Amino acid sequence: MEKDVTSADSEHVAQMHDRAVKYDSKTEHLFSYLQVCTAAFASFAHGSNDVANAIGPLATIWFVYRHDEADLKSKTEVPLWILAYGGAAIVLGLATYGYNVMRSLGNKFTYMSPARGTVATVIELLLHACI
Numbered sequence: 001m002e003k004d005v006t007s008a009d010s011e012h013v014a015q016m017h018d019r020a021v022k023y024d025s026k027t028e029h030l031f032s033y034l035q036v037c038t039a040a041f042a043s044f045a046h047g048s049n050d051v052a053n054a055i056g057p058l059a060t061i062w063f064v065y066r067h068d069e070a071d072l073k074s075k076t077e078v079p080l081w082i083l084a085y086g087g088a089a090i091v092l093g094l095a096t097y098g099y100n101v102m103r104s105l106g107n108k109f110t111y112m113s114p115a116r117g118t119v120a121t122v123i124e125l126l127l128h129a130c131i
Helices: 011-019 025-067 080-108 114-130
Strands: none
Touching (some): 025 080, 025 114
């Protein structure tokens, strides 16, 4: 909560931010509300996929441990506690190191503002829906 994720770390990043087109503050303020909504949708979509990818191997190991077999031809039910464990692990990772990822993605690659963030998230959600 107290990490600075908006400052430019280098001269190159500062120059990139200076060259970027800046929109009116009222426009950015309007898009800040939209960005919260689109970010929530994207975080649910990514979070569920990340948890599914992370707990797949754990759920398989648990199933083999419990049943002494690996049934590869049918789907098996994943216990709720494994899903909760995966979600908690994702939250812990974001709480401890997520600021560094946000700083890198939001500042080092491009200048990010609420208007740009909203459009990027909508495009990302549309691409995921098409795939």
